[in-house]
Amino acid sequence: MEKIKVGVLGASGYTGADLVRLALRHPAIDLTVLTANSHAGKPMRDVFKHFSHVDLPDLISIDDADWSSVDAVFCGLPHGTTQAIAQQIFRNDPKVKIVDMSADFRLRDPDVYKEWYGLDHVATEIQPEAVYGLTEHYRDEIAGARLIACPGCYPTAVLLSLLPLATAGLIDTTDIVIDAKSGVSGAGRGLKENTLFCEAGEGLSPYAVGKHRHMAEIEQEIGKASGRQDLRVNFTPHLIPMSRGELTTSYVRLEGGSTAADLKETLLTAYASDPFVTILDGETLPQTQMVRGSNYVATNVIPDRIPGRAIVISTLDNLVKGSAGQALQNFNLAFGLDETLGLEQLPLFP
Template structure:
């Protein structure tokens, strides 16, 4: 049984980690850090988790890490790097923030607007897209979870870029993300009256921070600079991401390439040719569904990927990586079926 700490336990990804670990046979939650809600019980902060026998929330300074085997950091970017830099150097950490995703400190400053203050930890961090960094993650001390949008786009595109079966200079990624992707903090534009009954594009024109991950990862796979055209949209739903990707390439070849790449992956499902997934099909699960449809214009193809931003896009991915880091079966605690309706 491994002892687990969760920092940022009062946020959505923290709550999702607690929910997932409830069904895990080899992990026990020993500490829950949440400075803003320290002193409160889980029943007070998240009533849907009141049945769980977990510690009350405390400040991070109050946690004794001497008997903690692995720590999940579900903190905001900038805060996360400062906290992680001060944690014990032998502690295994899965970070859910953006702070260790980008390998180049200058790129981090460019996309996140502040200099990195934990450069030594950044050097050792392994990018946490499990299906493509599995071997490195197994031996890592610090794993950087991906952005939820970045994960969705990469699942749809990485194998296609690697095999060169699409035009690498003409990739359009149109993505819809549910409101929980923005976190639990109060924001005027996320009020029900502001968000419901419509949806809107944001970070239009190439300003979204997850583009830093796309640039880094796609360019590494291709062996040359790759830039995708990417527009995210905020939809009035609680969970889910749907990425619709427009590429130039033969649909059957694209489908075969994706099917071969994910044939042995427990959480990635490539649908039969011509089918497209919905966020309804993966809600509350660690699965990602990918569909391929031939466009009516010859030589053009549409790839659609769906995942739950809080599970496969964040906390489920984090638990998948933690399993590998601790030598546990990768799927442990993660094989629950999606919620429907």
């Protein structure tokens, strides 16, 4: 198989490292450039010990990277740092495809981006070329895209479980309450007091209540599906003391006489041919243990004891399907490869 030369921006972060882990077993990828400004000049094995037995390029600074030498770039940088680099690559290296795992191109409206991230969008001329990288819902667009904006981890779990229901008009999209929980890796690798072991361990903590930035993505996509531009959802995330994993519980009001069984049948039909989305049997409840380390999503619909309502639960690995795995899935589509290539590993249990 002919190799595709790949660069990874931000290879020293959790999502960048998981992308490297997956790419190392991808038969079509040649990891050529790895950047990490704070660790520039170091071997990857010095930054992540689990790479001690593999041969990888040394980490370099972004300024030293030669993007003309690669066919694709995965961006795992913090928000606000990808736009200028993507714009530069667009201008100077038109053959290079960009798969962005940051938030910089997810929101179609630059004004909405500024509202939620507090920064001016500095690449508005290429924003219209960005395809929202929710693979199962934008597959055709992703296949022809040069710039793919991968969704956040929370939006991926929520949207995969709710978009088919909103599109079919089975739920009242003005009355959605989402309870979300994520492992500590979702906060990134940087040193933060609230993610220290003694602060995060043996406890459960809500955060960014009423103002989490992923709300904007959820509202953008469910609003588009239901034709409501001013949609608002109730979303509360929580930090749970485990390394990886994510679970979202969405409480929805049924529309048009639909039932929980109708919602489940709609999801089964919507994802019948999708390799990574599993709608569980009966009333089996999704658990993070079902998807750990994999690109799979497990979802189910449970009737609520309150008439006219249902509970939709979804779980994924925030670093794989919620980030690096979905990015690799989109890469496969963009290069005409089998969508599952390099992502066939089953969940790790226990």
